[in-house]
Amino acid sequence: MSVIIEIKDYSWQYMNTRQAALNDINVQVKEGMFVGIIGANGSGKTTLAYSLNGLIPGQYNGIKHGEVLIYGKEVEEYKSGELQKFTGMVFSDPEAQFTAMTVEDELVFGLENLGMSIPEIRERLEWVTELTGLETMLLKPPYELSGGQKQRVALAAVLAMTPKLLILDEPTTMLDPVSRRRVFEVLAKLKQEQNNTIIVIEHNLENLIPLADRMILLSDSRLILEDETQQFFQNMELISQEGIYPPGALQFFYELKKAGKISDTLPVTLPDASKQLKQLFN
Amino acid sequence: MSEQTTASEITADEIWEVQPGERRSVGVIHIVITALLIGIGFVVGAFGSISFPLGFGVNFFWTGIAVQQIGAVWFGGWGVLAGTIFPFFSNAIAGTPFYVSAAYIPANLVQAFLPAWVFRRFKLDPRLKSGRDYGILFLAMIVSSAFGALWSPLVVLKGFGLLTTDSLPLFIWGWFGGNVVAGLVFNFVLLKALSAVVIRTPAFVKRWWS
Amino acid sequence: MNKTLLGYVPTQSPIYAIHPFVKLFFLLIVSLFPMFVTAPEWNMLLMLVLILLMWISRVDMRTLKIYVPVAISMGSIIIISYILMSGTHPEYQLIARFAGIKVYWERVRDAIVVYFRILPMIFTMVFFLSTSRERDVIVAMRTIRLPFVVTYVFAMALRSAGMVLEDFQIVRQAEQARGFDSTGKSLAYKIRKYVNYMIPLFALSLRRSEEFTNALVARGYAFTGEASRVKRADYVLTHYSFKYFDAIFTAIISISFIALLFMRYGYDYFAIDQSILLNWLKNILM
Numbered sequence: 001m002s003v004i005i006e007i008k009d010y011s012w013q014y015m016n017t018r019q020a021a022l023n024d025i026n027v028q029v030k031e032g033m034f035v036g037i038i039g040a041n042g043s044g045k046t047t048l049a050y051s052l053n054g055l056i057p058g059q060y061n062g063i064k065h066g067e068v069l070i071y072g073k074e075v076e077e078y079k080s081g082e083l084q085k086f087t088g089m090v091f092s093d094p095e096a097q098f099t100a101m102t103v104e105d106e107l108v109f110g111l112e113n114l115g116m117s118i119p120e121i122r123e124r125l126e127w128v129t130e131l132t133g134l135e136t137m138l139l140k141p142p143y144e145l146s147g148g149q150k151q152r153v154a155l156a157a158v159l160a161m162t163p164k165l166l167i168l169d170e171p172t173t174m175l176d177p178v179s180r181r182r183v184f185e186v187l188a189k190l191k192q193e194q195n196n197t198i199i200v201i202e203h204n205l206e207n208l209i210p211l212a213d214r215m216i217l218l219s220d221s222r223l224i225l226e227d228e229t230q231q232f233f234q235n236m237e238l239i240s241q242e243g244i245y246p247p248g249a250l251q252f253f254y255e256l257k258k259a260g261k262i263s264d265t266l267p268v269t270l271p272d273a274s275k276q277l278k279q280l281f282n
Numbered sequence: 283m284s285e286q287t288t289a290s291e292i293t294a295d296e297i298w299e300v301q302p303g304e305r306r307s308v309g310v311i312h313i314v315i316t317a318l319l320i321g322i323g324f325v326v327g328a329f330g331s332i333s334f335p336l337g338f339g340v341n342f343f344w345t346g347i348a349v350q351q352i353g354a355v356w357f358g359g360w361g362v363l364a365g366t367i368f369p370f371f372s373n374a375i376a377g378t379p380f381y382v383s384a385a386y387i388p389a390n391l392v393q394a395f396l397p398a399w400v401f402r403r404f405k406l407d408p409r410l411k412s413g414r415d416y417g418i419l420f421l422a423m424i425v426s427s428a429f430g431a432l433w434s435p436l437v438v439l440k441g442f443g444l445l446t447t448d449s450l451p452l453f454i455w456g457w458f459g460g461n462v463v464a465g466l467v468f469n470f471v472l473l474k475a476l477s478a479v480v481i482r483t484p485a486f487v488k489r490w491w492s
Numbered sequence: 493m494n495k496t497l498l499g500y501v502p503t504q505s506p507i508y509a510i511h512p513f514v515k516l517f518f519l520l521i522v523s524l525f526p527m528f529v530t531a532p533e534w535n536m537l538l539m540l541v542l543i544l545l546m547w548i549s550r551v552d553m554r555t556l557k558i559y560v561p562v563a564i565s566m567g568s569i570i571i572i573s574y575i576l577m578s579g580t581h582p583e584y585q586l587i588a589r590f591a592g593i594k595v596y597w598e599r600v601r602d603a604i605v606v607y608f609r610i611l612p613m614i615f616t617m618v619f620f621l622s623t624s625r626e627r628d629v630i631v632a633m634r635t636i637r638l639p640f641v642v643t644y645v646f647a648m649a650l651r652s653a654g655m656v657l658e659d660f661q662i663v664r665q666a667e668q669a670r671g672f673d674s675t676g677k678s679l680a681y682k683i684r685k686y687v688n689y690m691i692p693l694f695a696l697s698l699r700r701s702e703e704f705t706n707a708l709v710a711r712g713y714a715f716t717g718e719a720s721r722v723k724r725a726d727y728v729l730t731h732y733s734f735k736y737f738d739a740i741f742t743a744i745i746s747i748s749f750i751a752l753l754f755m756r757y758g759y760d761y762f763a764i765d766q767s768i769l770l771n772w773l774k775n776i777l778m
Contacts, residue, residue: 016482055706059311059484081719084712091710096703099648101627108727113712115722118730141495143654157711310715311705317645318697318704321652325660326690343683348690368649374621375498377562379613380523442527444606446599449573468687475691476698485701 010066039218088163148179319364327372348468358487365394
């Protein structure tokens with residue numbers, strides 16, 4: 001698998017601020033990987049996400065050091081609209097992403113920006129509405145939908161452009177648990193069926209952990225931990241210090257480990273936790 | 283979020299001058315801000331047109347003047363564009379005929395343009411730090427509303443045969459007073475309250491288009 | 493029900509069979525008719541036609557109630573302007589005098605003419621607004637090949653207006669939840685309160701500008717550069733086809749307008765002197 005994202009000694013400071021939002025970030029992401037980014041509010045997660053799709057420095061003024069390379073090319077070197085052909089971003093507030101009158105217009109907007117023809121648009125529309133379950137909502141105004149439906153529309157609008165790199169910035173923040181699960185079901189389908197590289201910033205780890213290949217922890221503008229998911233969550237003390245609350249099962253086993261009741265690797269998913277618990281009882 | 287420098291450290295000249303090495307260009311944000319201003323102006327203007335009507339889109343207290351003039355001060359040509367366009371729609375909802383609304387465009391253009399021009403020409407501080415800032419803005423409001431008041435009743439309404447010569451003064455003073463009074467109520471408060479935030483956003487326009 | 497710019501119209505309404513361009517064309521051309529017609533009975537007829545069209549389109553006729561105060565206030569202004577503030581004109585025919593105000597026949601006549609010119613213009617606008625969905629206006633604009641950025645700004649402006657109204661409601665509800673009630677308060681107080689609403693509304697819109705911009709850029713939209721010159725497919729137009737009756741309606745509107753001009757300027761038709769209503773009224777008043 002080739003490396004498609006390469007961040008080297010990257011720092012970013014917004015204009016008129018005293019401190020950098022990101023300091024000395026070094027990350028490599030390979031194609032097809034699912035990466036989770038976590039951290040407390042203000043740790044730089046959104047800034048990192050914006051740096052990957054050209055919003056920074058394109059739409060923001062500031063001071064940049066280091067490099068952010070997407071497919072081997074610095075983000076600033078891409079012409080306007082070029083990077084967005086293969087990098088898609090879903091934001092946390094779906095309402096702030098809707099500018100069209102109907103769901104269909106919303107989904108088609110990005111495809112028209114790509115200069116696709118009508119038959120191509122039609123085909124893509126059919127595919128994405130089936131993937132996200134939006135077939136019956138095409139003529140509705142997006143702002144009249146429920147929170148979960150809105151976020152599915154926002155996701156579909158980006159997926160329709162079939163980006164090779166998909167970045168989601170807290171996509172389930174405003175959703176109830178059921179809607180949250182539905183969004184992650186779509187992401188799971190994407191991971192299984194396409195070879196998208198997916199980067200998700202999330203606070204709720206229950207749904208993220210089973211899908212993530214690697215995890216990144218940001219704290220106060222710095223990257224303090226990066227590893228494969230299983231290994232990442234063995235550093236529970238550090239993670240807890242940062243105010244991150246992993247799923248209940250993981251915390252339970254961490255408490256058992258602290259009490260000296262177990263010495264095994266901590267299970268990160270519910271099936272693993274269940275299996276380990278059964279072994280313990282046996 | 284990172285600590286911000288205090289807005290009070292920036293002078294009025296620095297607000298309007300493009301600093302060496304500073305790159306400014308027209309972008310999507312300007313299109314968006316134009317659309318948002320038209321949207322706000324549409325709602326606020328329609329409120330004024332419906333609540334305090336004199337007739338034919340002339341109002342005793344036109345709240346839309348704030349969006350028209352403050353939008354232009356902050357966002358330059360984009361604010362002028364929005365300020366010229368939105369009254370067309372707010373008047374339409376309030377029952378002003380299509381072509382009458384269209385003929386008001388020059389008046390709305392001047393009302394939006396003049397405050398924007400004086401701020402850039404005289405390097406006034408949008409945060410209204412001194413009496414000079416208040417005074418010149420007030421003059422711009424008076425002059426621009428006077429033009430609007432003369433153009434609209436005199437050229438438009440008389441031209442369409444909707445008013446007689448004898449009734450013109452009522453409409454001229456109605457337009458003038460409706461704009462100036464509303465401007466006095468809203469413009470200064472909005473500039474004072476929000477300029478410090480606006481000048482730090484990428485949408486803020488130093489020249490005319492970026 | 494389908495939401496239009498001024499209310500709701502049932503989905504089964506025949507107006508949706510008409511191409512949006514025809515509705516826009518109707519607005520632009522028919523709004524001109526009263527400008528060339530001074531005989532009030534013709535303008536009254538036009539108003540009746542418009543009301544009939546609204547009824548056929550199954551517009552909720554209660555929408556028109558909103559414009560009753562507008563019509564009354566406009567009528568009042570015209571009366572004040574033309575009759576009460578008419579000045580002294582010895583060349584005109586005096587028909588009454590009260591409280592020092594001279595009422596001339598010519599002024600009364602002109603007031604009636606003006607009033608019945610304005611009303612159909614307003615009705616035309618109301619007809620357009622009450623039968624057009626937001627999407628229809630966009631389609632009409634795209635059909636006449638207005639640049640995409642113009643139609644997109646318009647669409648975003650409509651969207652933004654809706655959001656401002658929602659924000660306004662939320663702020664008011666938050667205040668009411670805290671026991672605030674402006675009923676019975678003075679006008680000055682209400683205006684002061686209104687100022688307090690404007691500040692958060694502006695602030696929210698500024699925040700939204702950044703979010704909208706990020707969303708547009710993230711989906712490849714550009715205002716300048718190569719990306720802005722991409723040929724757009726205009727997918728929305730595929731849902732609307734210009735049918736034979738759209739062509740017929742467009743032709744009828746165009747021919748009516750040309751015929752009106754021809755009769756007005758060729759044969760002095762629709763002029764004040766030709767007005768049966770005004771002549772009858774003159775006979776009664778004089």
